[in-house]
Amino acid sequence: MNVSVSPKAAAGRADVTAAVVQATQRIRFDDIPARTIATTKRVLLDTLAVAWAAADAAGVNAARALALRGAPGHASLWGEGETRREPSAAAFYNGTLAAALDFDSLAGVVHADIIVAPAALAVAEQQRRNGRELLAALTLGNELVVRLAAATRTNRGFFHTSIAGVFGAALAAARLRGLDADRTHNALGIALCHAGGTQQSHVEQRLTKRLQSAFAARDGIISADLAALGTTGPRAAFEGPFGLFALFEEGRPEEVLDGLGRRFLVEETALKRFPACGCSHAALAAAHEIVARHGITGADVARGEIVLTPYMARLVGGAFAPEANPQVTGQFNVRYGVAAVLARGGFGLADIEPVAVLDPAIRPLVERLTVRVDESRTGTFAPADVTIETHDGRRLSHRVEAVPGSPEAPLGEDEIHAKLVAAFGYGRNELPPARIEALVQRIHRLEGVDDVSILFDQVL
Numbered sequence: 001m002n003v004s005v006s007p008k009a010a011a012g013r014a015d016v017t018a019a020v021v022q023a024t025q026r027i028r029f030d031d032i033p034a035r036t037i038a039t040t041k042r043v044l045l046d047t048l049a050v051a052w053a054a055a056d057a058a059g060v061n062a063a064r065a066l067a068l069r070g071a072p073g074h075a076s077l078w079g080e081g082e083t084r085r086e087p088s089a090a091a092f093y094n095g096t097l098a099a100a101l102d103f104d105s106l107a108g109v110v111h112a113d114i115i116v117a118p119a120a121l122a123v124a125e126q127q128r129r130n131g132r133e134l135l136a137a138l139t140l141g142n143e144l145v146v147r148l149a150a151a152t153r154t155n156r157g158f159f160h161t162s163i164a165g166v167f168g169a170a171l172a173a174a175r176l177r178g179l180d181a182d183r184t185h186n187a188l189g190i191a192l193c194h195a196g197g198t199q200q201s202h203v204e205q206r207l208t209k210r211l212q213s214a215f216a217a218r219d220g221i222i223s224a225d226l227a228a229l230g231t232t233g234p235r236a237a238f239e240g241p242f243g244l245f246a247l248f249e250e251g252r253p254e255e256v257l258d259g260l261g262r263r264f265l266v267e268e269t270a271l272k273r274f275p276a277c278g279c280s281h282a283a284l285a286a287a288h289e290i291v292a293r294h295g296i297t298g299a300d301v302a303r304g305e306i307v308l309t310p311y312m313a314r315l316v317g318g319a320f321a322p323e324a325n326p327q328v329t330g331q332f333n334v335r336y337g338v339a340a341v342l343a344r345g346g347f348g349l350a351d352i353e354p355v356a357v358l359d360p361a362i363r364p365l366v367e368r369l370t371v372r373v374d375e376s377r378t379g380t381f382a383p384a385d386v387t388i389e390t391h392d393g394r395r396l397s398h399r400v401e402a403v404p405g406s407p408e409a410p411l412g413e414d415e416i417h418a419k420l421v422a423a424f425g426y427g428r429n430e431l432p433p434a435r436i437e438a439l440v441q442r443i444h445r446l447e448g449v450d451d452v453s454i455l456f457d458q459v460l
Contacts, residue, residue: 047117165220186231205321339365
């Protein structure tokens with residue numbers, strides 16, 4: 001079946017939202033390439049793992065308490081045993097977990113799966129869908145998020161992940177609810193009325209950064225639920241005069257359709273090597289290489305410079321002021337991240353714990369590092385240069401052009417598995433090795449699961 005939209009047909013269209021609905025309604029599991037399904041499974045596992053590790057993260061207790069106020073339902077609260085709530089509450093809690101450690105996957109410039117996976121899994125459990133249906137909904141929901149972000153041309157400070165993510169969550173939820181084209185179209189229109197998110201939380205290093213994706217997951221489900229009950233929404237959610245691209249960030253909505261159903265952008269999803277904002281990763285990798293190559297420690301560093309693009313510096317180049325939110329600061333301060341690599345030899349989950357960020361021994365090293373913005377650079381996540389001057393007069397430099405985990409510098413299978421084991425085995429909800437392996441194998445064979453509501457049975 002030919003379900004793709006050609007570039008010629010996409011150009012200049014005034015009915016982009018309707019065309020997205022029509023195209024995605026026609027796509028079935030068997031129409032999606034095996035390599036794309038493999039990516040969806042790999043990313044889902046990554047999302048679950050980093051969420052499992054976040055049970056003790058700041059802000060999670062509040063999200064848990066809010067979810068537990070809701071009525072019992074059929075959707076799992078990840079890591080909470082047999083506790084289940086109605087889907088929108090579960091999606092909000094699970095979305096908070098998935099975003100909390102900033103260790104989640106990155107597809108282009110957005111974190112699609114931390115929104116779509118909590119929404120899709122919650123609805124699939126409620127509706128008792130099979131694994132093939134879940135995988136198709138996950139893939140298409142993530143694909144829509146990535147395409148909406150890729151069609152954007154400006155970055156005025158909206159959080160692209162959440163403003164695009166609510167539509168992917170709505171599409172996946174509508175599909176798993178079995179909505180027809182008209183009601184799915186309404187779900188996307190209702191999602192427009194929920195769309196929101198700002199980078200102000202990033203620059204102020206506030207806990208709301210990790211809630212914006214959770215809001216989008218929750219509101220995507222609510223959008224589909226309202227559409228199922230007959231609520232109508234705007235028809236031109238993407239291309240309208242007051243739609244997504246007109247009001248949030250400028251872009252070319254017709255590009256969302258270019259190759260839709262034929263070429264899957266989600267295949268380029270990057271798995272993170274470090275639990276920090278992606279804008280820090282190139283610098284962290286550069287510092288890691290300097291340490292590995294020259295064997296220096298923090299005590300050797302007289303001073304250092306980190307060179308970033310303007311976008312990267314905006315999100316991670318600010319002052320080191322960890323007292324209010326130490327974990328968020330640890331994730332969004334590149335000077336702290338580089339200092340941790342220099343002092344401790346790496347950057348992992350333990351380095352964003354408050355005790356590590358507030359360690360008085362690390363602050364003097366952070367203060368010996370400076371950030372310089374290269375205005376000629378336009379990259380979102382790379383390149384980055386780190387230069388270290390040692391007390392004995394050496395000048396050590398390294399540049400990283402491609403973010404670790406990206407398609408240009410992918411993680412190896414051993415690295416991916418090690419991350420899964422480390423994350424699933426971390427924190428209050430740690431899983432023993434046998435259960436980790438059982439869950440990994442269950443996700444690898446997800447298309448053979450007849451009822452997703454039992455996905456976590458005997459694993460939690």
